[in-house]
Amino acid sequence: VTVSTSRRSTGTHYTPPSLTEPIVQYTLEPLVYKGPAEGLPREQWQLKQPKEILDLNVCDMAMGSGAFLVQTCRYLAERLTEAWENEEKKHPNEVLVTPEGGFSHGSPSERLVPQDPAERIAIARRTIADRCLYGVDINPMAVEMAKLSLWLVTLDAKRPFTFLDHAFKCGDSLLGLSSFDQLENFSLHAVRDKQFAFSTMNLWRHIEEAKRKRQALEAMPSDTPEQIGAKAALYAEAEEAVAKLKAAADVLVGFELRGLSGKKYEQAREVTADHMMSCWTIGIETLRAHADEVLKGRRMLHWPMAFPEIMAGGGFDAFVGNPPFLGGRRISFRLSSDLLEYLKGWLSGPAGTTDLCVYFLLRAHTLANPKAHIGLVLSDIVSQGESRANGLEHLLANGSAIYAAVKSTNWPGQAGVKIAILHFAKPNWNGVKLLNGSTVTKINSYLEDNDFTAAPRTLQANCGLCFSGHYLMGQGFVLTRLEKDDLLNSRAANEEVIFPYIVGDDINNELAQSSGLYAINFSMRELADCETQYPECVERIRKTVKPERELVKRKANKERWWRYAEARPGLQRALVDLDRVIVQPFIAKFLLPTFVDAKSVFAHPLVVIVEPSFYVYAILQSTQGIVTAEAFVHYSRRRKSSSVRRLFGFVSFPRAL
Secondary structure, three states, X not given: OXXXXXXXXXXXXXXXXXXXXXXXXXXXXXXXXXXXXXXXXXXXXXXXXXXXHXXXXXXEOXXXXXXXXXXXXXXHXXXXXXXXXXXXXXXXOOOEOOOOOOEOOOOOOOOOOOOOHHHHHHHXXXXXXXXXXXXXXXXXXXXXHHHHHHHHHOOOOOOOOOOOOOOEEEOOOOOOOOOHHHHHHOOOOOXXXXXXXXXXXXXXXXXXXXXXXXXXXXXXXXXXXXXXXXXXXXXXXXXXXXXXXXXXXXXXXXXXXXXXXXXXXXXXXXXXXXXXXXXXXXXXXXXXXXXXXXXXXXXXXXXXXXXXXXHOOOOEEEEEEOOOOOOHHHHHHHOOHHHHHHHHOOOOXXXXXXXXXXXXXXXXXXXXXXXXXXXXXXXXXXXXXXXXXXXXXXXXXXXXEEEEEEEEEEOOOOOOOEEEEEXXXXXXXXXXXXXXXXXXXXOOOOOOOOOOOXXXXXXXXXXXXXXEOEEOOOHHHEEOHHHHHHHHHHOHHHHHHEEEEEOHHHHHHOOOOOOOOEEEOOOXXXXXXXXXXXXXXXXXXXXXXXXHHOOOOOHHXXXXXXXXXXXXXXXXXXXXXXXXXXXXXXXXXXXXXXXXXXXXXXXXXXXXXXXXXXXXXXXXXXXXXXXXXXXXXXXXXXXXXXXXXXXXXXXXXXXXX
């Protein structure tokens, strides 16, 4: 085992027991007890019957090594043994023989539930693992590690490992079908016209066959090698029943990733469906080969085919987990721009900065049944900005309730991230609500105890008065003083495209608020003009920046390598007649805007305010300005992080004094 940066780069972190234990408890308590959701005091809670507990299905859609599923196994097994004891107290002269709470009828084939506490908890854990646990991960190694984790917690020297292949799947939880109707319509969108030929083929028979096989598999114990072999055979038959459906679904999602719309979408949809149907008619080998060609190496997870018995029953009873965190703009760079555009289709509002964990939250909500509960570790950005509007606000507006939450806390380990912990109930919640450990009457989408729900609107009068700084995407644009002097000595005209380079650290930490660095900025100039007027500068960028840009996924950044990734043309126009501007770093311990030279390159993340008067500066530093900004600030590692809108958009600037 070696230390790797891959988990950090993809926003994934191992979850310690200090998180898994309380999250699993608070998520599953309303499902195993009657009373928490109804608001009854704990002493009046009633544990449900064994069969009701064994009928639960709990999923972690980014399971990693299985930490949450292991804790779920432990928790449910403990409640199951308690439920057995309750049943035995009701039938004092009878012998418990089935995990569902059935008692002996004197049959020789009956197998008693053991009386020894250690044996009893071992049997309970194996039974829970057989029937209640489901997991998905995009990493095949993680899937195998999760199986190993469950095998270790259910280990029994007298019995083989439990069979988990049907329940622990490898695939992208976000990339695939969430309902069977999408395949019948051959579209992930609401369409007026179904794909006629495909929708009349009675595809449900394949789902029903797979469902029957899997239900028989799950009802069978894992006590002998023969039973494990029988389970494996049933699973193979279930997979064979939906093989064509999976391949067809792969083709559909591959088509959707093309990002078409309007007439082009409808025309391409018909052509794609017809081609897929031709392959379907020829046979599974041809259809599978076509699907693999469309997939281009992506790992799909089609929930109705992966877990047909669950989805046909309305969805999962609970989701727990720690899905990956990744800022919205980084999704296209770390994963793919196609995936980001596909995910944006889920949202009703702006999606540029929506964190990846929000899409997992929305996915869990879609796949959960109407009485489900959800408990997740998310980035604390979930209660801010677009992430809040597209995630929490959307779910609360659609009838869900947050019944327990921690707004922001440090990750209990080496990862330097801030997290939020959320517990959702899809049905009505009349029980106690906990926010940051305290009882409250309500929890809104800001994870606060008040009636404030709607996002504040940017004041129209403030539009165009502030901007984000330039996003260079290439360290080759940055010059030392010596490098700047060399370029100016080579050609005096180069001074037209070389400017002081100001970054947030300079504003926060340097007395002179300058690091002495400079940056080449061609703004929106065409390459031919730059090569004619500033050839030395272009040559430097060609050697230092272009090779980096050839590796990025975004087409515009790759082709226009001499320009900044975000050149901010609106900011450039606003700076033309200014001598100075007001800047504020996105991340700082205090909100202290300051004046700097307007003829500069401002590194992202910096807020640049292009009305540089002492009047505006005074308002920003007034109680009104600070209180408004503080209300919408994001705390990260004990520092404040503000977007342009948070810092400036909501502050009122009265003109008549």
